[in-house]
Amino acid sequence: MSRGALDAHVVVERPDGFRLDAVLTAEPGETIALVGPSGAGKSTLLAAIAGLELSGAGHVRIDGVELSGRRPVPAEKRGVVLLGQDPHLFPHLSARDNVAFGLRARGADRLHARREADEWLARVGLDGLGGRSPRELSGGQQQRAALARALATSPRVLLLDEPLTALDPETAGDMRAVLHAQLSQSRTTAVVVTHDAVDAASLARRMLVLEGGRITQEGLVRDVLSAPATRFAAALVGVNRVVGRARDGRWRAAGGAPMELRTMDAGDVPLAALFRPADVVVEPLHDAVTTTHPVGPGQWASRVVRWEQTPSGVRVHTAAPAVAVDLATDAVADQRLAPGMPVRLGIDAAAVRFVPCAASEAPREP
Known part of the structure; x- marks a missing residue:
């Protein structure tokens, strides 16, 4: 045949x-x-x-x-x-x-x-x-x-x-x-x-x-x-994908989160940030988390949604924006991370890669 x-x-x-x-x-x-x-x-x-x-x-x-x-x-x-x-x-x-x-x-x-x-x-x-x-x-x-x-x-x-x-x-x-x-x-x-x-x-x-x-x-x-175009595709590859908008050389995530990074783009364009779970740093916060919580570039306040065991440790999932963080098991125990806990997340700009995304995905205002 x-x-x-x-x-x-x-x-x-x-x-x-x-x-x-x-x-x-x-x-x-x-x-x-x-x-x-x-x-x-x-x-x-x-x-x-x-x-x-x-x-x-x-x-x-x-x-x-x-x-x-x-x-x-x-x-x-x-x-x-x-x-x-x-x-x-x-x-x-x-x-x-x-x-x-x-x-x-x-x-x-x-x-x-x-x-x-x-x-x-x-x-x-x-x-x-x-x-x-x-x-x-x-x-x-x-x-x-x-x-x-x-x-x-x-x-x-x-x-x-x-x-x-x-x-x-x-x-x-x-x-x-x-x-x-x-x-x-x-x-x-x-x-x-x-x-x-x-x-x-x-x-x-x-x-x-x-x-x-x-x-x-x-x-x-x-x-x-x-260059995964959706969160599912990014998860398949094993990276985080967070959508946002770049304006005047700075990028900010969607969802009201104060995550900001400097980019090489000077225009007003929607971009998705790609970064590995292992490159994210997590720190517990002991007070209420709001979008006005003091953070610096590459940092944002969030909450733990859930965590799951992986072959090499623990993967922690957070919200607003939804991000996966890979940690050693003892680090989770030391920080007493649990669902609902407020945390500060951080990422080095050098570990982030930006790719184009649909305009409908990104926030209208940075």
Whole structure:
């Protein structure tokens, strides 16, 4: 089956008021990363492309052939394979026969299908394990077998819905390498849904950010990661994104917070400040916090909203503006930080990078 040029404009409306209206295109052999918060519509978008969800408007085309419309092409005839977190292997078949199943369904004789299945199992690192049943395989091995089954049928488009989420970090890393190698070698057009910037950077050339049922940013992966256009995209990269306005060489955050930084911009322009959580300094305040609390450049008064454990310590979240601060666990204990506590935050201007943002995001008055 030929590699597919994907052109999809999916519109789905739910009774609860949710509306998905998104455009996704991919060149033959291209891998697209699709990211977004839970409930943004990512799985619905993939299901519509696969033919498992009816799109109320728009279109789904592969190689210029219309698959949606009044008489949508059935899912099994689209040349599209959807692979999610659950590998959905047939429990009564061996790994070899699971992979051969799709080939047999497309007319291959039993001997040829089993021989090709063994070749695909070897390509994904399961050489010699074809006789094992799914229950005799680890979670990572089952996912590899599912990938082999998907690619063995030479799909026009492969849709991967968070295939690594259920795997432990080491297994996910191994599977990521397998995906990269096989997508590169097979030149299969693919859309990968992920919550991991590493997945996007290692597997895809372009990235789409889907939020609230619409695309909020798209472009080359390196461009999106270097200049995230929304708070979600910034969190995906691991940086804070605070919107504000620059005027006469100074920048001030939105939300009434007295955070000010000197910039090189002399005009009146909206800008977003990007900075790492590890670069923020936090200090408890023992009196009521207001927007008039004395602060200096690069400082602002706020309150702790919540904090959460991280592999290297604690991440503290504050409000007005919403900022994440990374601290060592003992620092949190020493300062007795707790939700609701007033704090003073500080950032060195040298640690801040400014990027353009939409005028509608920034405050009208600095």
